[in-house]
Amino acid sequence: MNAAVSDSEGSSVFGTGGRDDARKFARLPDPFPMYRGGQLHQGVVAYETWGKLNEARDNAILLFTGLSPSAHAASSPEDATQGWWEGMVGPGLAIDSERYFVICVNSLGSCFGSTGAASINPATGAAYRLSFPELSVEDIARAGYETLRSLKIERANTLIGPSLGGMSVLAFAAQFPRAARRLISISGSAAASPFAIALRSIQREAILRDPDWRAGAYTDAQPPATGMRIARKLGMMTYRSAHEWRERFARLPATPTDPPEVGPFAPEFAIQSYLEVHARKFVRAFDPNCYLYISRAMDRFDLAAHGGSHTEVLKRSAIEHALVIGVESDMLFAIDEQERLAKAFEQAGAVTTFAPLDCIEGHDSFLIDIKRFGNEMRSFLDKT
Amino acid sequence: MNAAVSDSEGSSVFGTGGRDDARKFARLPDPFPMYRGGQLHQGVVAYETWGKLNEARDNAILLFTGLSPSAHAASSPEDATQGWWEGMVGPGLAIDSERYFVICVNSLGSCFGSTGAASINPATGAAYRLSFPELSVEDIARAGYETLRSLKIERANTLIGPSLGGMSVLAFAAQFPRAARRLISISGSAAASPFAIALRSIQREAILRDPDWRAGAYTDAQPPATGMRIARKLGMMTYRSAHEWRERFARLPATPTDPPEVGPFAPEFAIQSYLEVHARKFVRAFDPNCYLYISRAMDRFDLAAHGGSHTEVLKRSAIEHALVIGVESDMLFAIDEQERLAKAFEQAGAVTTFAPLDCIEGHDSFLIDIKRFGNEMRSFLDKT
Numbered sequence: 001m002n003a004a005v006s007d008s009e010g011s012s013v014f015g016t017g018g019r020d021d022a023r024k025f026a027r028l029p030d031p032f033p034m035y036r037g038g039q040l041h042q043g044v045v046a047y048e049t050w051g052k053l054n055e056a057r058d059n060a061i062l063l064f065t066g067l068s069p070s071a072h073a074a075s076s077p078e079d080a081t082q083g084w085w086e087g088m089v090g091p092g093l094a095i096d097s098e099r100y101f102v103i104c105v106n107s108l109g110s111c112f113g114s115t116g117a118a119s120i121n122p123a124t125g126a127a128y129r130l131s132f133p134e135l136s137v138e139d140i141a142r143a144g145y146e147t148l149r150s151l152k153i154e155r156a157n158t159l160i161g162p163s164l165g166g167m168s169v170l171a172f173a174a175q176f177p178r179a180a181r182r183l184i185s186i187s188g189s190a191a192a193s194p195f196a197i198a199l200r201s202i203q204r205e206a207i208l209r210d211p212d213w214r215a216g217a218y219t220d221a222q223p224p225a226t227g228m229r230i231a232r233k234l235g236m237m238t239y240r241s242a243h244e245w246r247e248r249f250a251r252l253p254a255t256p257t258d259p260p261e262v263g264p265f266a267p268e269f270a271i272q273s274y275l276e277v278h279a280r281k282f283v284r285a286f287d288p289n290c291y292l293y294i295s296r297a298m299d300r301f302d303l304a305a306h307g308g309s310h311t312e313v314l315k316r317s318a319i320e321h322a323l324v325i326g327v328e329s330d331m332l333f334a335i336d337e338q339e340r341l342a343k344a345f346e347q348a349g350a351v352t353t354f355a356p357l358d359c360i361e362g363h364d365s366f367l368i369d370i371k372r373f374g375n376e377m378r379s380f381l382d383k384t
Numbered sequence: 385m386n387a388a389v390s391d392s393e394g395s396s397v398f399g400t401g402g403r404d405d406a407r408k409f410a411r412l413p414d415p416f417p418m419y420r421g422g423q424l425h426q427g428v429v430a431y432e433t434w435g436k437l438n439e440a441r442d443n444a445i446l447l448f449t450g451l452s453p454s455a456h457a458a459s460s461p462e463d464a465t466q467g468w469w470e471g472m473v474g475p476g477l478a479i480d481s482e483r484y485f486v487i488c489v490n491s492l493g494s495c496f497g498s499t500g501a502a503s504i505n506p507a508t509g510a511a512y513r514l515s516f517p518e519l520s521v522e523d524i525a526r527a528g529y530e531t532l533r534s535l536k537i538e539r540a541n542t543l544i545g546p547s548l549g550g551m552s553v554l555a556f557a558a559q560f561p562r563a564a565r566r567l568i569s570i571s572g573s574a575a576a577s578p579f580a581i582a583l584r585s586i587q588r589e590a591i592l593r594d595p596d597w598r599a600g601a602y603t604d605a606q607p608p609a610t611g612m613r614i615a616r617k618l619g620m621m622t623y624r625s626a627h628e629w630r631e632r633f634a635r636l637p638a639t640p641t642d643p644p645e646v647g648p649f650a651p652e653f654a655i656q657s658y659l660e661v662h663a664r665k666f667v668r669a670f671d672p673n674c675y676l677y678i679s680r681a682m683d684r685f686d687l688a689a690h691g692g693s694h695t696e697v698l699k700r701s702a703i704e705h706a707l708v709i710g711v712e713s714d715m716l717f718a719i720d721e722q723e724r725l726a727k728a729f730e731q732a733g734a735v736t737t738f739a740p741l742d743c744i745e746g747h748d749s750f751l752i753d754i755k756r757f758g759n760e761m762r763s764f765l766d767k768t
Contacts, residue, residue: 130648194633194655195626201656202617204649209610211595216648226593230614233586242579242718249578251686264514264600265588265676269683271578272585292649299653302635331715334626 022048022078023071023106023113026150028143035142038133042122045143046106046113047071048079050089051097053151061095062144062156062172062180063104064165067235067294068286070112073104087370094374096381100157107164108143109135109293117216117289130216135293137164137301141171145179155179158381162186162366163333164294167301170341173317174306182321182384183350184377186366187333190310190341191302196332199238200295203231207288216289225283231291232282233275241329241362245271310341314348321384322350325376330363353380406432406462407455407490407497410534412527419526422517426506429527430490430497431455432463434473435481437535445479446528446540446556446564447488448549451619451678452670454496457488471754478758480765484541491548492527493519493677501600501673514600519677521548521685525555529563539563542765546570546750547717548678551685554725557701558690566705566768567734568761570750571717574694574725575686580716583622584679587615591672600673609667615675616666617659625713625746629655694725698732705768706734709760714747737764 028043048071053060063073065084074083074090089095089102106114109132117132124131148156159180161169166188173183189196207227212218252270261267261276306313322345326338335356342354355376359365366373412427432455437444447457449468458467458474473479473486490498493516501516508515532540543564545553550572557567573580591611596602636654645651645660690697706729710722719740726738739760743749750757 191635193626194629194635194653195621197635197653198617198621198629198655198659201651201653201659202614202621205617206590206614208647208649209614230586230590230593233582233589234618237579237582237586242577242715245578245582251575251578251581263592265592265680267585269578269581269585271582275582275585296649331626 020079020081022076024049025113026147028108028115028146032143032146034133035136035138036134040115040133043108043115043143044113045108045115045147047147048073048076048104050074050076050095050102051091051100053101053153057153058155058157059100060148060151060153060156061100061102061158061160062148063089063095063102064140064144064159064161064168064172065104065107066163066165067291067298068110068282070110071104071106072112073102084367085370088374088377094370094378094381095160096378100381103147103151105144105147107140107168107294109140109290109297111287111290114143116287117293118287129289132289132293135297137167137171137297138175140164140168140297141175144168144172145176148179155181158182158184160184160186160377161188163188163363164298166333167298170303170314171301173319174303174313177316178318180317180319182323182380183319183345184323184325184380185338185341186325186373187327187330187338187363188324188341189301189333189337190344191304192299193334193337195334197299199234199332200299203234204292204295206230206234207292213288218288223283224288228283228286228288228291229279232279236275236278238332239362239364241331241360243329243360244362247360249274310344311347314344314350317348319345319348319350321380322352323355323376323380324352325355325357325366325373327357327359327362327365329358329360330365332363351384404463404465406460408433409497410531412499412530416527416530418517419520419522420518424499424517427492427499427527428497429492429499429531431531432457432460432488434458434460434486435475435484437485437537441537442539442541443484444532444535444537444540445484445486445542445544446532447473447479447486448524448528448543448545448552448556449488449491450547450549451491451675451682452494452666454494455488455490456496457486468751469754472758472761478754478762478765479544480762484765487531487535489528489531491524491552491678493524493674493681495671495674498527500671501677502671513673516673516677519681521551521555521681522559524548524552524681525559528552528556529560532563539565542566542568544568544570544761545572547572547747548682550717551682554687554698555685557703558687558697561700562702564701564703566707566764567703567729568707568709568764569722569725570709570757571711571714571722571747572725573685573717573721574728575688576683577718577721579718581683583618583716584683587618588676588679590614590618591676597672602672607667608672612667612670612672612675613663616663620659620662622716623746623748625715625744627713627744628746631744633658694728695731698728698734701732703729703732703734705764706736707739707760707764708736709739709741709750709757711741711743711746711749713742713744714749716747735768 031039069084159169166185210224210227213224324342415423453468543553594608594611597608708726
C-alpha cells in the first residue's frame with residue numbers, strides 16, 4: 001500500500017533510492033530524545049537539497065513541510081518528477097538555488113523516508129506502529145536542526161515553513177536560539193486554534209473508529225481506507241475556500257471515477273468527484289498511524305509552552321528578520337493568528353513583515369498562487 | 385434508539401402523544417406525489433401551533449425548520465419543555481402568538497412524527513428505510529402547504545424558515561404562487577453551494593461507510609453510531625465559527641465525559657468534549673436514514689430548477705414582502721448567498737429587506753442571538 005514506507009525500511013535508506021529519488025538521509029543522534037519522553041534509536045531524516053552550500057556555510061535555507069508532503073519540494077536532475085512546491089524552489093526562482101543551499105526535510109514521524117510509526121523499530125525488527133513514542137512539532141524541528149548539524153551548518157540563513165511547517169519553524173526558533181537568522185512563516189500558527197483542533201480530531205476519529213484500523217495493527221492489504229478517505233476529504237474542504245469552489249465547481253454534475261461510485265446516495269456533483277480523486281490518492285500514499293501522530297502533534301503545539309509569552313519566546317530565539325504570510329480566506333490557520341504572530345515577532349525585536357494576502361484558495365493558497373507567495377518571499381530574502 | 389420514530393408509528397399518530405407532547409398531525413392527500421417521482425400513502429405531517437387563527441384566516445405564520453429539529457419550536461401549555469427556538473415564538477415575542485397563528489411543521493422525511501424513511505410503509509407493514517421515495521426540499525414545502533390546506537388556510541400571512549427552512553420557504557413560494565404574502569429567509573440558500581455539498585456529502589459518507597449502517601437496514605440496538613457521530617461533529621464545526629470557539633474554548637483541557645473516552649489519541653481539549661456531548665445526543669435522537677434523505681435533498685435544491693432565473697421564479701411567487709437575514713461568520717450558508725437572494729427578491733418586485741448580521745456564532749446564530757434575529761423579524765412583521 002505504501003511504497004514510501006518500504007523505501008525507508010529498505011537497503012537504500014542512507015543513499016538515494018534509485019531512479020527518480022533525490023533523497024539523502026541524515027542519521028539522528030542515537031539516542032534521539034523525544035520532546036514528550038521516550039527516545040529513538042537509529043533514527044533518520046530524509047531530505048533533499050537544491051543548490052550548493054557556500055564556503056562561509058551561511059546560505060542554507062531549511063524548509064519544513066505541511067502535514068503530508070515528502071522532502072521532494074521541487075524537481076531536480078536527480079528526480080525530475082514534479083515536487084510539492086514546484087516553481088518555488090530552483091534556479092532563479094523565489095527560493096533561489098543559485099544563491100541558497102535549500103534543504104527540505106521530510107518531517108520526523110512522516111512516512112516518506114524519515115523515521116515514524118511506519119518504520120521498523122530496530123529493537124524489535126517490526127514496525128513501531130503505536131509503540132512509536134509520542135510525537136511533537138518540537139521533535140520535527142529538532143530533526144531538522146540535526147539535519148543541519150549533519151551538514152556542518154551552524155546557523156541557518158533562513159527557516160521557511162508553510163502550514164505545519166509554520167509551526168515547525170517556530171518550534172525550531174524556540175528550541176535553538178541563534179541557530180537561524182531569518183524566518184518565514186506561511187499560513188502557520190503559534191498555537192493550534194480550537195477550530196483546527198476540532199477538524200483534526202474529527203479526522204482522527206474517522207480513522208480511529210474505522211474497524212480496519214485495528215488499534216494501529218492494520219495490514220497493507222486492508223488499511224483503514226474509509227477513515228483515511230474521510231480525513232482527506234475534510235482536509236481538502238478546509239484547505240480550500242467556499243469562494244474558490246463556487247467559481248470552480250458551482251453545481252456542475254459529477255464526473256465518473258474509475259472504479260465508479262455506485263449504490264444509494266451516489267455522488268451527483270463535480271465537487272464530490274474532486275474530493276473522491278484526492279481521497280483515493282491519499283489512501284494509497286500516506287500511512288494512517290503516521291497521520292494520527294502528526295495530526296495530534298499539531299493540536300498540541302503551543303509556542304507558549306516554551307516559557308513565557310510568544311514574544312518572550314521569540315525574543316530568546318534571536319531571529320533577526322521575520323516574514324509572516326497569511327491568507328484571508330484561510331479557515332484553518334486564520335488571518336488573525338498570522339497577525340498576532342507577526343506582532344509577537346515585532347515586539348520581540350525582529351524586523352518583521354506581515355503579508356496578508358487576499359487569495360481565494362484558502363489555506364492551500366501557498367501551493368497554488370506561486371507568484372504572489374514567491375514575490376513576497378523573494379522580496380524578503382533580497383532585502384534583509 | 386429513537387423515541388420519536390416509534391411515536392410516529394404508534395397509536396397516537398393522529399392525536400397528541402400524551403404528556404409533554406403538543407403535536408398535531410395533518411393527513412396528507414393520499415396519494416401524495418413526490419417531486420422526483422413516486423408517491424406516499426397515508427402520509428402525515430406533525431406540527432405544533434401557538435396562538436389562534438383569526439376569523440379572516442389571514443394571520444397564519446408557517447415555520448419550517450432546519451435539518452434536525454422537530455415541530456417543537458417553543459414551549460406551550462401542552463408541552464412545557466424548551467423548544468428549539470424558545471424565546472422567539474410565543475406571546476409578546478418576535479413571532480408573536482398573540483397576533484399570529486404560528487404553525488411549525490416537522491419536515492416531511494424527518495423522524496419526529498412526519499412521514500419519513502423511519503416510518504411504517506402501510507403497504508408492507510415494515511419501515512420504509514431505503515424504499516422511501518427520493519425526498520426533495522419541494523416535498524417538504526408541499527407538506528407544509530398541505531398542512532395549511534388541512535387547516536383551511538388559503539394564504540399564509542408569512543413563511544419563515546432558517547437553514548434548510550430557508551430553502552423550504554423558497555420551494556413553497558416557487559410551487560404555490562400567491563399562497564403566501566410575506567417571506568422570511570434566515571441563513572438559507574437558493575441553491576446549495578459546492579462547499580455545503582462537500583460538507584454534507586462527507587457527513588453522508590461517514591454514515592454510508594459505517595458497517596453498522598447495513599445498507600439502511602441497521603437495528604435499533606446497533607445504529608451506525610460512528611457515522612452519525614462524525615456527521616454531527618462536522619455539523620457542529622460548520623454551524624459555528626472559529627472566532628466564537630477561540631473565545632469560548634481557547635485551548636482549555638478536555639472535560640471528562642461519561643462514559644469516558646479512553647485509549648490512544650483520546651481527547652485532550654475542551655472543544656473535543658463539547659463535540660462529543662453533541663455527537664452522543666444526536667446518535668440517540670435522529671434516525672440515520674432520515675438524515676441521509678434530508679441531507680441529499682439539501683444538496684439537490686436549486687430554485688432555478690423551477691424555470692428561469694431566481695428572479696423569474698420569485699416574481700411568479702407573488703411574494704409581496706421579503707426579509708433575508710444572513711450572518712457574516714456563516715461558512716455554510718455564506719453571506720454573499722444571502723445577498724444574492726435578497727437582490728433576486730428585489731428584482732422580482734418584492735419589497736425586500738436584507739439584514740446582514742455580524743454575529744460571531746456562524747450559521748447557528750439564529751438559535752443563539754435571539755434578540756438580534758428577533759428584532760429584525762419583529763420589525764419586518766410590524767411594518768409590512
